[in-house]
Amino acid sequence: MSDVLQLADVTLRRGPKTILDGVSWSVRDGERWVVLGPNGAGKTTVLQMAAGRLFPSEGTVEVLGERLGAVDTFELRTRIGLASAALADRIPGGEAVLDVVRTASYGVTGRWRETYDEYDDARARDLLAAFAVDHLADRRFGSLSEGERKRVQIARALMTDPELLLLDEPAAGLDLGGREELMAALAELAGDRRSPVIILVTHHVEEIPPGFGHALLLRAGAVEAAGPLEEVLTPQHLSRTFGLDLEVERHRGRWSARAAGR
Numbered sequence: 001m002s003d004v005l006q007l008a009d010v011t012l013r014r015g016p017k018t019i020l021d022g023v024s025w026s027v028r029d030g031e032r033w034v035v036l037g038p039n040g041a042g043k044t045t046v047l048q049m050a051a052g053r054l055f056p057s058e059g060t061v062e063v064l065g066e067r068l069g070a071v072d073t074f075e076l077r078t079r080i081g082l083a084s085a086a087l088a089d090r091i092p093g094g095e096a097v098l099d100v101v102r103t104a105s106y107g108v109t110g111r112w113r114e115t116y117d118e119y120d121d122a123r124a125r126d127l128l129a130a131f132a133v134d135h136l137a138d139r140r141f142g143s144l145s146e147g148e149r150k151r152v153q154i155a156r157a158l159m160t161d162p163e164l165l166l167l168d169e170p171a172a173g174l175d176l177g178g179r180e181e182l183m184a185a186l187a188e189l190a191g192d193r194r195s196p197v198i199i200l201v202t203h204h205v206e207e208i209p210p211g212f213g214h215a216l217l218l219r220a221g222a223v224e225a226a227g228p229l230e231e232v233l234t235p236q237h238l239s240r241t242f243g244l245d246l247e248v249e250r251h252r253g254r255w256s257a258r259a260a261g262r
Helices: 043-050 073-077 097-106 118-130 146-157 176-191 235-242
Strands: 003-014 017-028 032-036 058-063 080-083 164-168 197-202 214-219 222-228 246-251 254-259
Touching: 003 043, 003 197, 017 043, 017 058, 017 197, 017 214, 017 222, 032 043, 043 058, 043 164, 043 197, 043 214, 073 080, 080 146, 097 118, 097 146, 118 146, 118 176, 146 164, 146 176, 176 197, 214 235, 222 235, 235 246
Parallel strands: 032 197, 032 214, 080 164, 164 197
Antiparallel strands: 003 017, 003 058, 214 222, 246 254
16 A cells, blocks of 8 residues: 655744644555544644645655645645535535535635536535435525534535545534434445545544544644554553543444543
């Protein structure tokens, strides 16, 4: 297998503040990764580098065989699917759900003068159906529930048939029912060999869908651990990552963590 993403001794500074500190990490073809850590650990920053939207102060980042700083990032981004709160905020509330998905083909977040053919329509509708929101195709994006919006955003991220899919806290703000519906959809996506490499950022081990096999733990901008879930999601690693003595359990492919002795 080849590397889809490689960070080599990456440091990012903003003024006097170090956001990432010597991060090295490799993601290979066919893998599904979760990135975990507390607020301010650098999770979203790493994801933005993987999306070709941030550049390191030191070290190198290679995405899909291209080195940041030596590639046209606009072209690179067409090969990457991204779903994030920041991107969702740019989608007009009055946009039809079908158009929210279709406009990903042009890298825009609102209809303008672009045109679509039958293939575009069929693909957008198939993706909405895959996430059980095809019945919402004619609804306005702003009228959807938070759970419905999350699933539409992931359908949009897959519209261009990307080689790399990046999901930044897809379960944030969802109630229990919405979270579990999303976990089921992501588990199905992860289990499909035709799916792209997937990297999912979250704060909670409970939000790791079945089918994900690797984890990166970040603490204060540095790597605490990286590798197969069973080796990384240990009480020792998670306790150091979150600064709290934790107990960790796994049941039927799902993980949970809680404060030790409680």
